[in-house]
Amino acid sequence: MxxxxxxxxxxxxxxxxxxxxxxxxxxxxxxxxxxxxxxxxxxxxxxxxxxxxxxxxxxxxxxxxxxxxxxxxxxxxxxxxxxxxxxxxxxxxxxxxxxxxxxxxxxxxxxxxxxxxxxxxxxxNQPRPAADIYDRLTALVAAGDRDGAVELFLHEAVGVPAEAIAGMKAGEGWAFLADKAPSLPYDVLVSAPWxxxxxxxxxxxxxxxxxxxxxxxxxxxxxxxxxxxxxxxxxxxxxxxxxxxxxxxxxxxxxxxxxxxxx
The missing domain is CATH 3.40.50.1820 (Alpha/Beta hydrolase fold, catalytic domain)
Structure with a gap:
């Protein structure tokens, strides 16, 4: 329900x-x-x-x-x-x-x-994203660049290699990810991985x-x-x-x- x-x-x-x-x-x-x-x-x-x-x-x-x-x-x-x-x-x-x-x-x-x-x-001492990842993510979302926001999050927050992201973009699941792009700043903000x-x-x-x-x-x-x-x-x-x-x-x-x- x-x-x-x-x-x-x-x-x-x-x-x-x-x-x-x-x-x-x-x-x-x-x-x-x-x-x-x-x-x-x-x-x-x-x-x-x-x-x-x-x-x-x-x-x-x-x-x-x-x-x-x-x-x-x-x-x-x-x-x-x-x-x-x-x-x-x-x-x-x-x-x-x-x-x-x-x-x-x-x-x-x-x-x-x-x-x-x-x-x-x-x-x-662990690898971690730069502290400005939140600002760059919000800027991409504000500009309507959902693909860019997803790429940034996957590459810098998750650590997915660029070539793997390129393969993901060609797959049918990318639209599901891009649909969630406007909410990604919340994910980095709450986790503060930097x-x-x-x-x-x-x-x-x-x-x-x-x-x-x-x-x-x-x-x-x-x-x-x-x-x-x-x-x-x-x-x-x-x-x-x-x-x-x-x-x-x-x-x-x-x-x-x-x-x-x-x-």
Whole structure:
């Protein structure tokens, strides 16, 4: 069932709800919308009320703000929590993982937090994008250059080689990526990959946290996940054999982990 709810600044968010049980909100990362977490939601629905939504500026959700701010998306998550009764657990993938952690750090009524491969920079010696990536991304989006914005994000924020991006542009999936380009500044803003992750703020998180990564993923994503587990008091770390950042395409094993943690 899809419903439209209104966030603090008047932005309309498209929200899907399935299943029954304690509410769990699933939050996708860059280039994701509620369709990309739907498979995971279907796996969890027998035991939980699963809530998915299009983050602002994507697909069926608009963006009424006059600027990109992390607070906008935290307000959106708060609105979704309120929509499902005022309390919920949350799972986030990639930049969605950082967003749900941000919600917990800012005191939203989240009971339990599960994250998969948050793209934090765990060590100042790690390769990371230049600090002006956000400004360059917003300039490309403002100019209507969606292809350019996607290329910049993939190359500098994700580390995809230029030749691989050229191959992606020739594929049928590029239009799906380009459609999400206006929301990419939110992904880099919340993750802030040009700076080292906020260890002190994570150490103040007072709810149970499960941090998960795949053993076939990029080293920086594994390190970021391990650093979250080390920073949050009492957090649990899980490694998924044979998995990488594309775990949402194969959700069954992840759903088993989440069900055990959230149950």
């Amino acid at each position: 899809t419903e439209n709810i209104t966030s603090k600044d008047g932005t309309t968010l498209a929200v899907d709800t399935i299943g029954q049980g304690a509410p769990v909100i699933l939050v996708g990362g860059a280039f994701n919308d509620r369709s990309t977490v739907a498979g995971l939601g279907a796996e969890l629905a027998p035991a939980f009320t699963v809530v998915t939504y299009d983050r602002r500026g994507r697909v069926a959700s608009d963006d009424k703000s006059d600027d990109y701010r992390v607070a906008n998306e935290v307000d959106d998550l708060a609105a979704v929590i309120e929509h499902v009764g005022g309390r919920a657990s949350a799972f986030g993938h990639s930049s969605g993982a950082v967003l749900v952690l941000e919600g917990a750090m800012r005191g939203l009524p989240i009971d339990r937090v599960a994250v998969y491969e948050p793209p934090y920079c765990a060590d100042e 700076q080292v992750m906020p260890f002190d703020r994570l150490a103040a998180v007072g709810v149970p946290v499960l941090a998960v990564y795949g053993d076939q993923t990029a080293p920086n994503l594994a390190e970021g996940t391990k650093a979250v587990a080390a920073a949050v008091p009492g957090a649990e770390l899980q490694v998924m054999p044979g998995e990488d950042h594309g775990v949402l395409q194969r959700p069954a094993a992840l759903a088993q982990l989440l069900a055990k943690f959230l149950g």
